[in-house]
Amino acid sequence: MTDLMTKTAADEDICARVAEDETPMQTRMLDWARTNTGSWNAAGLERLAPSLADAFSCLEADIHLQPTQPFEKVNAAGQADTFQTGPIIRIGARPSAPVQVVMSGHYDTVFPEGTFTDITDLGEGRLNGPGLADMKGGLSVMLGALQAFEAGPLKDKLGYQIVITPDEEIGNFASGATLIEAAQSGAMIGMTYEPCMETGAMSGGRKGSAVFDIVLTGRSAHAGRAKEEGRSAIEAAAHIVVGLEGLNGTYDGVTFNVGTLDGGGAVNIVPDLAIVRFGARAPDAKAAEWATQQVQSLFEQATARDGIEGHLHGGFYRPPKPRNAAQQALFEAVAQTGEAIGLNLEFVDTGGVCEGNNIFAAGVPNVDTLGVMGGRIHSNEEFVVMSSFVERAQLSALLLNRFADGRIDARKIKALMS
Ligand SMILES: [Zn+2]
Missing domain, CATH: 3.30.70.360 (Alpha-Beta Plaits)
Structure with a gap:
């Protein structure tokens, strides 16, 4: 599979389109971060969801806001309370295309309303702000990659189901079933947009x-x-x-x-x-x-x-997401694709968890740290590396090209799950 380390003409074109989109990718992340979407701030989540759906409406896809069911939470008196969070944003395209991927991300953050609101320029290309890396930047990169992909010639070969959730940081209790359902509607590969590490390393096996x-x-x-x-x-x-x-x-x-x-x-x-x-x-x-x-x-x-x-x-x-044969094959394909744009990607095992665990449990191998580069997440020192938008969106765009034209055989990777 060494041909993955070089770019075809279609690869060159898609990378150029992504590079042109750098400012819009960064700007919309900042816009989204100005609305507080702490996981328990249902009003904030309700407020941001239509703007997100609107941004994704440039895709050739069906979009709708799917209301969530209230879920139970044990309160301090030992009784089960219910909590109604914001909607799930569902985006789907070309369900009968030969290659199908499931993509996911979350628009909630760990920051309750009023706790951390300012966006600060830290210098050296880093911005500090709530949810910039985790993961409003990631959502923006996902969109940038899809736009560049749909403007190219391979579009009709690949369809996708996207699930953008309001409750990842508290465990996807309202959206977990939708994630599973989307993953099981024919997806061969999953792509999730948690931030990668400050070093550029991505997550491998997860507990x-x-x-x-x-x-x-x-x-x-x-x-x-x-x-x-x-x-x-x-x-x-x-x-x-x-x-x-x-x-x-x-x-x-x-x-x-x-x-x-x-x-x-x-x-x-x-x-x-x-x-x-x-x-x-x-x-x-x-x-x-x-x-x-x-x-x-x-x-x-x-x-x-x-x-x-x-x-x-x-x-x-x-559920656990161990490095099985399918995960290993996918990580190798991603690493080789990274080399085509000069990235030396490492996959590091972690005790941390995300939606990639749920998608794996649904039987779909996936890579879950395709988002922006950042660090200090879940603290008010959270930062995003602004130069990472283009390279990370290019990585995703190239993966889409390669799944679409079969240079990465998504069906074969999925078959390794069993
Ligand atoms: Zn996250």
């Missing part, structure tokens, strides 16, 4: 990620007059906490982390409520199953205690 909430109830009693009549939910929860942390290091690559333990009140009352919230990470499907069984068994032990009842919520919302 799976789980979030669990355990709600335990006991019986309250006056701690002085009738301690023996009480059943402490916090004591039962403490066994779970110690049990979970004790599992660390016992199964290769699996980790548990208790984030919060809430409950109780005054010190003279036996606490009748405790909520344990924790996360788990696992490198492959077998490890994830083991981790889930451990959680189940600790929960059963806690609720077997006299007077203690409970609920277990959650699970592996992002």
